[in-house]
Amino acid sequence: MLKLFQYNWQVRDEWFAWCENVSAEELLRKRVGGVGSILQTLFHVADVEWSWIRTIQGKPDFEEDFKQYMSLELVKKLAASFHTEVEDFLRTWSDEMDGIPVIDPWGRELTRGEILRHVIAHEIHHIGQLSIWSRELGLVPVSPNFIERGIR
Secondary structure (H helix, E strand, C coil): CHHHHHHHHHHHHHHHHHHHCCCHHHCCCCCCCCCCHHHHHHHHHHHHHHCCCCCCHCCCCCCCCCCCCCHHHHHHHHHHHHHHHHHHHHHHHHHHCCCEEEECCCCCCEEEHHHHHHHHHHHHHHHHHHHHHHHHHCCCCCCCCCCCCCCC
């Protein structure tokens, strides 16, 4: 599991770097599909990842308000602040934890492994949206390739 999260973190960091060459206006422009804008999408994937990890851990969750993070620098700082807790948890992961049941905030019984796989797929889905929006701006998107990232 950790390797796929490491992949997502690398790609996310590359999208943050990509954003440095795009105006704040374009980063905040409402897009078709997704959760809104490019910046809001990056905020969303970091927030969702952190929220699900807290759910698995039985910790309380609170939803961050994007309106408080409407700059690239603020979203990057927020994602970095979540990252430590997420990575610390994933470093303790073992196959035995995969089937442990969790009740999510909506009352559904899921397993820890099911949630982690959802979080991985969720970010990959949104990275695809960012790639489309990048092309709409006439820019080259971040490579989604797993190969040659040094994650073995």
